[in-house]
Amino acid sequence: MSRNAAAIVAFLFAVFFAISPAFVQDFGGFSPDQFPVPQDEPPVQPEGYAFAIWGVIYLWLIVGMGFGLWKRREDAQWHPMRLALIPSLAVGSVWLAVAVASPVWASVLIWVMLITALVALFRSPVDDRWYAALPLGLYAGWLSAASCVSLGLLAAGYGYLDGTTAAVAAIILALVLASAVQSQLGRAPSYGIAVIWALIAVVVQNFSSNATVAALAAGGATALVWPTIKAWRNG
Numbered sequence: 001m002s003r004n005a006a007a008i009v010a011f012l013f014a015v016f017f018a019i020s021p022a023f024v025q026d027f028g029g030f031s032p033d034q035f036p037v038p039q040d041e042p043p044v045q046p047e048g049y050a051f052a053i054w055g056v057i058y059l060w061l062i063v064g065m066g067f068g069l070w071k072r073r074e075d076a077q078w079h080p081m082r083l084a085l086i087p088s089l090a091v092g093s094v095w096l097a098v099a100v101a102s103p104v105w106a107s108v109l110i111w112v113m114l115i116t117a118l119v120a121l122f123r124s125p126v127d128d129r130w131y132a133a134l135p136l137g138l139y140a141g142w143l144s145a146a147s148c149v150s151l152g153l154l155a156a157g158y159g160y161l162d163g164t165t166a167a168v169a170a171i172i173l174a175l176v177l178a179s180a181v182q183s184q185l186g187r188a189p190s191y192g193i194a195v196i197w198a199l200i201a202v203v204v205q206n207f208s209s210n211a212t213v214a215a216l217a218a219g220g221a222t223a224l225v226w227p228t229i230k231a232w233r234n235g
Contacts, residue, residue: 141194
């Protein structure tokens with residue numbers, strides 16, 4: 001794909017991704033009866049307010065890809081990032097429709113979104129970080145948390161683990177992944193901010209009902225603060 005075409009396609013998919021919730025208006029998260037073992041307020045899932053971060057992600061991706069289309073259409077440093085981001089956004093544009101039908105396939109697809117988003121993030125240009133690395137960091141950070149949550153939901157929802165054990169495993173996986181990414185990527189503190197945001201919402205969800213999960217999530221969020229601050233300073 002040419003640089004010009006990639007710039008156009010990346011912007012269009014950022015827009016399609018942002019408007020996709022309008023076509024699946026009834027989705028407010030997986031319903032309990034989508035799993036063989038109903039998941040009613042599972043401890044692995046963040047409190048509902050946390051999902052408002054999607055509004056920021058959608059807008060920032062549109063602004064970033066719009067800037068790239070306007071000012072960096074033929075820029076060689078933007079091209080590798082766009083080639084990885086396009087499939088992530090394309091999958092994201094249909095993810096909600098899939099999630100309504102199948103939590104299993106939704107989990108598969110969110111990992112596809114995450115892996116391609118991380119590739120795009122690591123390929124993002126050093127310059128223009130407010131339009132490239134930072135919006136992609138917020139997007140990939142939230143996907144990192146959400147992908148691990150999806151595995152926790154499947155593990156509990158299909159009876160492989162109890163809810164608390166599934167939540168603990170998912171949080172540990174998210175912490176290992178987030179620590180590895182943020183320690184290697186100094187120019188995108190937004191990645192760590194998104195993961196911390198998700199972990200704090202897990203604390204809120206479990207604060208009065210599951211001390212084990214709440215404490216682990218709180219400890220994980222605290223542990224990510226320093227590498228995120230270092231990334232901010234390095235930028």
